[in-house]
Amino acid sequence: MTNIITHDILVVGAGLAGTWAAMTAGREGVADVGVLSKLHPLRSHSGAAQGGIAAALNNTRPVEGTGKRGPLEQIPPGDEDVDSWELHMFDTIKGSDWLGDQDVIEILVKDAPDILYEYEHMGCVFSRTPDGRIAQRRFGGHSAPRANYSADYTGHVLLHTIHEQALKHGVKFYSEWYCMDLIIEDNVCRGVIALDIETGELHTIRAKAVMFGTGGYGRAWKITSNATANTGDGVAIAYNAGVPLMDMEFVQFHPTGLYGKGILMSEACRGEGGYLRNGDGKRFMEDYAPDLMELAPRDLVSRSEQTEIEAGRGVGGDKMGIYLDMTHLGAEKIMERLPQVRELALEFLGVDIITDPVAIQPTAHYSMGGIPANADCEVLADADGNVVTGFYAAGEVACLSVHGANRLGTNSLLGASLFGRRAGIAMAKFIKDGAELYPINGDPAAASQAQIDHFKSDPIDGEPEKYSRIAAELKLIMTNKCGVFRDDARLREALEDIKALQERFKNARVMDKSNRFNNDVLGAIETDHLLTFSQVIVESGLARTESRGAHSRTDHTKRDDTDWLMHTMAHKNKEGNPDLSYKSVCVYFDRFPPQERKY
Amino acid sequence: MATNNTKEATIRVQRYNPDVDKKPYFEEFKLDVGADTTILDALEEVKGEQDGTVTFRRSCRHAICGSCAMNVNGSNMLVCNRRVEEVLDGKGTVTIKPLPYLPIIKDLVIDRTSFWEQYLRIKPWLVPPDDIPEKEFRMSAEEVKALHDAEQCIMCGACYSACTVVGMGKTYIGPHALLKATLRVMDPRDSATDERLLEISGSDGAYRCHTIFNCIDACPKNLNPTEAIETLRMLAIKRSSFVEARKERQKTLNDPIKH
Numbered sequence: 001m002t003n004i005i006t007h008d009i010l011v012v013g014a015g016l017a018g019t020w021a022a023m024t025a026g027r028e029g030v031a032d033v034g035v036l037s038k039l040h041p042l043r044s045h046s047g048a049a050q051g052g053i054a055a056a057l058n059n060t061r062p063v064e065g066t067g068k069r070g071p072l073e074q075i076p077p078g079d080e081d082v083d084s085w086e087l088h089m090f091d092t093i094k095g096s097d098w099l100g101d102q103d104v105i106e107i108l109v110k111d112a113p114d115i116l117y118e119y120e121h122m123g124c125v126f127s128r129t130p131d132g133r134i135a136q137r138r139f140g141g142h143s144a145p146r147a148n149y150s151a152d153y154t155g156h157v158l159l160h161t162i163h164e165q166a167l168k169h170g171v172k173f174y175s176e177w178y179c180m181d182l183i184i185e186d187n188v189c190r191g192v193i194a195l196d197i198e199t200g201e202l203h204t205i206r207a208k209a210v211m212f213g214t215g216g217y218g219r220a221w222k223i224t225s226n227a228t229a230n231t232g233d234g235v236a237i238a239y240n241a242g243v244p245l246m247d248m249e250f251v252q253f254h255p256t257g258l259y260g261k262g263i264l265m266s267e268a269c270r271g272e273g274g275y276l277r278n279g280d281g282k283r284f285m286e287d288y289a290p291d292l293m294e295l296a297p298r299d300l301v302s303r304s305e306q307t308e309i310e311a312g313r314g315v316g317g318d319k320m321g322i323y324l325d326m327t328h329l330g331a332e333k334i335m336e337r338l339p340q341v342r343e344l345a346l347e348f349l350g351v352d353i354i355t356d357p358v359a360i361q362p363t364a365h366y367s368m369g370g371i372p373a374n375a376d377c378e379v380l381a382d383a384d385g386n387v388v389t390g391f392y393a394a395g396e397v398a399c400l401s402v403h404g405a406n407r408l409g410t411n412s413l414l415g416a417s418l419f420g421r422r423a424g425i426a427m428a429k430f431i432k433d434g435a436e437l438y439p440i441n442g443d444p445a446a447a448s449q450a451q452i453d454h455f456k457s458d459p460i461d462g463e464p465e466k467y468s469r470i471a472a473e474l475k476l477i478m479t480n481k482c483g484v485f486r487d488d489a490r491l492r493e494a495l496e497d498i499k500a501l502q503e504r505f506k507n508a509r510v511m512d513k514s515n516r517f518n519n520d521v522l523g524a525i526e527t528d529h530l531l532t533f534s535q536v537i538v539e540s541g542l543a544r545t546e547s548r549g550a551h552s553r554t555d556h557t558k559r560d561d562t563d564w565l566m567h568t569m570a571h572k573n574k575e576g577n578p579d580l581s582y583k584s585v586c587v588y589f590d591r592f593p594p595q596e597r598k599y
Numbered sequence: 600m601a602t603n604n605t606k607e608a609t610i611r612v613q614r615y616n617p618d619v620d621k622k623p624y625f626e627e628f629k630l631d632v633g634a635d636t637t638i639l640d641a642l643e644e645v646k647g648e649q650d651g652t653v654t655f656r657r658s659c660r661h662a663i664c665g666s667c668a669m670n671v672n673g674s675n676m677l678v679c680n681r682r683v684e685e686v687l688d689g690k691g692t693v694t695i696k697p698l699p700y701l702p703i704i705k706d707l708v709i710d711r712t713s714f715w716e717q718y719l720r721i722k723p724w725l726v727p728p729d730d731i732p733e734k735e736f737r738m739s740a741e742e743v744k745a746l747h748d749a750e751q752c753i754m755c756g757a758c759y760s761a762c763t764v765v766g767m768g769k770t771y772i773g774p775h776a777l778l779k780a781t782l783r784v785m786d787p788r789d790s791a792t793d794e795r796l797l798e799i800s801g802s803d804g805a806y807r808c809h810t811i812f813n814c815i816d817a818c819p820k821n822l823n824p825t826e827a828i829e830t831l832r833m834l835a836i837k838r839s840s841f842v843e844a845r846k847e848r849q850k851t852l853n854d855p856i857k858h
Contacts, residue, residue, distance in 0.1 A: 039656075040666075042664075042665065042754050043664040043665060043666045044664075045659065047659075047664060047753075048661070048663050077855070116735075117733075117735055120735040121727055121735075122725055123725025123727070123783070123789070125743060125746050125750045125786070126735075126743075127743060128743050130740070130856065131737065131855040131856050132737030132738050132739055132856035133734075133737065134735050151747075156663060156751070156753070161725075164724035167724065198704055227658040227660065228658050228659075229658045260635070261635075264661070340663070344661055344680075347662070347680045347681075348661075348680070466647065468646070468648070469647070472647075511650060511651030511652050512651050512652040512654070514616060514652070514705075515618075516616060516617075517654055517704050519654060520651040
């Protein structure tokens with residue numbers, strides 16, 4: 001038997017969602033809160049977010065008479081507001097291509113200003129308007145300037161701020177502990193199995209409430225903005241434990257990843273006025289989104305880029321890039337508002353964006369799909385809305401669904417913070433209402449120990465396979481066959497390829513047989529997760545014979561609200577394959593009925 | 600830009616697993632690198648293709664998470680945003696060691712316990728004034744600018760483990776935590792100015808700095824902890840008047856900035 005630890009609340013993941021939840025639960029009076037993170041909490045990928053966090057604060061507006069794309073100024077006291085939660089709500093719904101649940105979106109946009117001010121009161125350092133309010137810039141798909149920012153490292157300052165607050169509230173962090181397994185019996189969550197990475201010891205952590213804030217699954221693609229940690233552990237572990245996954249086919253490709261690298265060049269580059277140009281030097285967005293141009297939503301911009309590239313109008317050695325041109329913005333503005341992206345272009349491609357355009361390409365960025373949860377972040381057990389007792393999810397791992405088929409930039413930092421806070425409140429109430437510590441039967445860590453032993457053993461038949469090669473092949477398959485554009489034939493090929501890789505993975509083994517800080521074993525487990533959820537993505541995408549948001553099929557080019565205005569739910573069946581069912585979308589037909597999505 | 604022109608490089612890695620090795624030793628790996636191959640790319644290739652036991656930390660790949668600070672050819676740096684080509688010596692070799700002055704957990708993975716203890720010691724969270732406005736506190740562009748260095752710190756430990764004072768003993772608060780302290784001390788919203796300046800004026804604080812500037816050379820974000828330490832020393836000297844000025848400033852924190 002493993003060592004047993006107990007907590008009232010255990011949070012897995014220490015990014016914005018997890019840390020907000022833990023801090024809030026502590027503040028609400030639950031003293032016994034633990035947070036498990038496979039990295040040190042401050043290494044979490046929330047910190048990589050750059051451009052801003054959305055909230056209709058009405059601090060800035062375009063200078064009068066300069067039109068929608070004119071320069072911004074602070075709104076003088078007493079002047080009319082230009083923004084509202086209703087406008088934010090409409091933009092988010094339209095951005096989601098009507099797949100977002102409107103009841104949850106309403107919470108997101110109404111509570112947004114409150115969470116912004118709370119960050120500010122906690123000491124978050126924001127850029128400012130001349131009269132000292134939080135500065136706001138434009139972002140894609142938002143009809144008013146509502147991206148509140150700290151230069152171009154907004155996620156970094158938010159993450160550090162909330163981590164400090166969690167420390168202040170006495171949250172216990174398990175830094176570099178890896179969640180191996182989730183214990184759910186009779187639809188009640190009872191805890192997790194965790195690996196202390198430094199010692200290699202397994203621990204059973206029992207808790208009355210468990211929350212996943214484990215982030216997204218972008219590492220399944222070759223070109224990605226995601227950190228190496230974003231291997232979708234949370235979705236795979238939950239799915240294996242019998243929890244359904246929702247809308248997994250919806251993966252956002254960000255339009256501006258550094259060419260060949262995928263590293264994020266913030267949307268703030270375009271929010272501050274940057275242009276996209278094809279190989280002919282043309283601002284091609286005029287052919288795709290004549291009104292919003294470069295500030296159309298990300299799915300539309302990435303499709304436009306991909307179309308230009310496939311038509312042979314790309315840039316770079318293999319013509320797979322597009323130019324992001326900021327040379328007209330001037331050194332002063334770039335140094336003040338985009339210092340990080342300037343450094344990145346210089347360091348990785350040797351390009352100074354002040355003087356030269358930089359090559360970019362669509363990069364796998366954000367996972368709209370994930371673990372289904374309601375507005376209190378209680379995880380759903382089925383399409384009818386029944387919940388798994390004591391299991392919560394928030395942030396990118398969760399699918400509530402506020403982002404629907406396509407997330408708007410700056411809504412992720414908002415969603416992670418706000419629903420992390422709501423999860424914290426909901427879990428604190430659950431504990432205070434008398435939640436029980438449910439018993440765990442048998443040796444719950446046996447399966448995790450067997451998994452580790454398996455990777456360290458010799459294959460029964462044949463030669464050991466390198467998991468790193470299998471992961472690399474999977475990423476290529478997902479990029480080439482399940483990327484910006486999809487169709488039946490390519491998705492079917494992808495599914496066959498993935499099944500072949502799953503077969504080969506049975507012989508995948510590690511070279512490091514030690515217990516101490518064995519991230520060779522972790523790499524193998526993470527690869528197992530990639531193979532597990534990638535199959536769900538492809539099968540969910542194959543079934544959805546329409547184009548909606550980030551799921552764009554060249555063989556079904558139109559959105560189909562008659563048959564497909566619904567969420568995909570995938571349950572793992574006995575054979576290990578996903579069984580698909582569907583869940584209705586919350587649409588306020590009187591207020592925000594589905595309409596054609598044009599920009 | 601991606602290129603097909605590759606050349607062979609030798610990656611010389613310090614290895615050490617305290618459970619089995621008496622002392623650290625070096626191991627060499629040869630691989631082809633391109634013009635845009637980062638040191639991290641090279642380490643990933645070593646681990647993925649040659650030796651899965653080579654152990655290091657990494658995550659974001661673009662110098663914002665702070666995981667991958669190491670010692671390369673004697674200098675502390677992040678390995679994710681530096682290309683192999685810039686660090687190869689005349690023989691085409693680069694030597695990678697863990698951050699110095701810190702206990703080794705395994706290979707290139709060090710134990711940052713003392714680093715985080717000092718971070719916690721300066722109470723990194725804001726202590727806000729009693730009067731919280733309905734909306735945001737008002738701050739001027741100049742006040743925000745004064746916080747830029749400190750707010751950009753990614754807590755990688757490159758400065759800490761380059762500091763000779765840290766090398767002599769782990770009781771020193773250290774450049775990272777002193778830089779963090781300036782984030783709070785310089786912030787008009789913070790109300791714990793007096794307490795903070797007292798803490799950093801103690802025998803483990805700002806006066807322990809020998810002003811050797813190693814921290815500046817080591818910082819992968821081009822920040823200046825030494826300057827922050829100088830600022831703290833100066834403010835500590837005129838602590839009472841600075842605390843009074845802060846109290847005065849906080850009376851107008853809810854008012855629009857006037858120009």
